[in-house]
Amino acid sequence: MAISKTPDSTRRSERSRRAILDAALDLVGETGYQKLTIEAIAARAGVGKQTIYRWWPSKAAVLLDAFLALGEDAAQGERELPDTGDLEADLKSVLRATVDELNSPVYDAPARALTAEGVVNAELGAQFVAQVLEPQLQLYVKRLRSAQEAGHLDPDVDPRIALELITGPLTSRWLLRTLPLTHDYADRVVELALRGISAR
Amino acid sequence: MAISKTPDSTRRSERSRRAILDAALDLVGETGYQKLTIEAIAARAGVGKQTIYRWWPSKAAVLLDAFLALGEDAAQGERELPDTGDLEADLKSVLRATVDELNSPVYDAPARALTAEGVVNAELGAQFVAQVLEPQLQLYVKRLRSAQEAGHLDPDVDPRIALELITGPLTSRWLLRTLPLTHDYADRVVELALRGISAR
Missing domain, CATH: 1.10.10.60 (Homeodomain-like)
Known part of the structure; x- marks a missing residue:
């Protein structure tokens, strides 16, 4: 045979x-x-x-492949952030889902282990950013650009910095465990960040 | 004798x-x-x-004591954020100093090692937050409250969340090494965050 x-x-x-x-x-x-x-x-x-x-x-x-697969499972095949035309609602839905993911044991323990190693190991950190994190952040860039084109966001704001105003607070609260990560917190961050970057 | x-x-x-x-x-x-x-x-x-x-x-x-001593050295005995009445200028000066500290090898390597351990070790992480980090964050709370009393900040904004909009992006850029930490970045974050939390 x-x-x-x-x-x-x-x-x-x-x-x-x-x-x-x-x-x-x-x-x-x-x-x-x-x-x-x-x-x-x-x-x-x-x-x-x-x-x-x-x-x-x-x-x-x-x-790194395991995290890519985990991210694909969580996104259920979606490769874009939602774009209903309502930026605030879209971002709240994405950040609430992120809160749920970060709070889930399936994700939390391995993500902490890999992120902690990246904090002290520059080579692994760079691979993690390039292969896992930055492609996710680019989805925010794309959504924020679309909001700029729709006239909802200040066209002078750099989307790559704006997205860090939205995601940075959650990331650092998760990693440093300063206070609980909740949907309510995600909503407040989106509201304040959007006031900062909205069209005037 | x-x-x-x-x-x-x-x-x-x-x-x-x-x-x-x-x-x-x-x-x-x-x-x-x-x-x-x-x-x-x-x-x-x-x-x-x-x-x-x-x-x-x-x-x-x-x-933890070593970090407290390091923080006291960096603050040169100052136990408050500057309060010149110009919140934007004050925050930019604090965040630029933070950028310099995070970029300095004296601070970077030990701070990464301790933070990374706190990411995976909840007990140490909680001690680090309670003893080292939260007292620093409370300086922001105090400065932001003073700005609310002066009518510069929206009185409805929770200072404990507002400070994370200001510090979270730097913390996560530092830990994850996504992009370089520069004074220019610190300035942009302060400007956007302040637009989000200013009195309307």
């Missing part, structure tokens, strides 16, 4: 890939980035180490 | 205390929080381990 890539083996590969990404997220949340090993990911996922090395060169690469 | 606390021994104690705090900051920046030990701090500071244990119960306690 010839060895060929059958639909069955593709399904098996996809199952292994998801098992590896899930295992990487679970383990990094449990042990932290430093103690995470490819061996442990392989054992948890029920695959051989070589299966992981065939697809990824390092644990950092596995984790 | 009676053994008594002479001015000389007080000076020696203060010298040892500063050497221990400096050593703790240097080492945590070099090795990270997890690998930091009281033994290594003692060796670097040129004191015995027992000297450290006489004053502090744990490495976390040493580090």
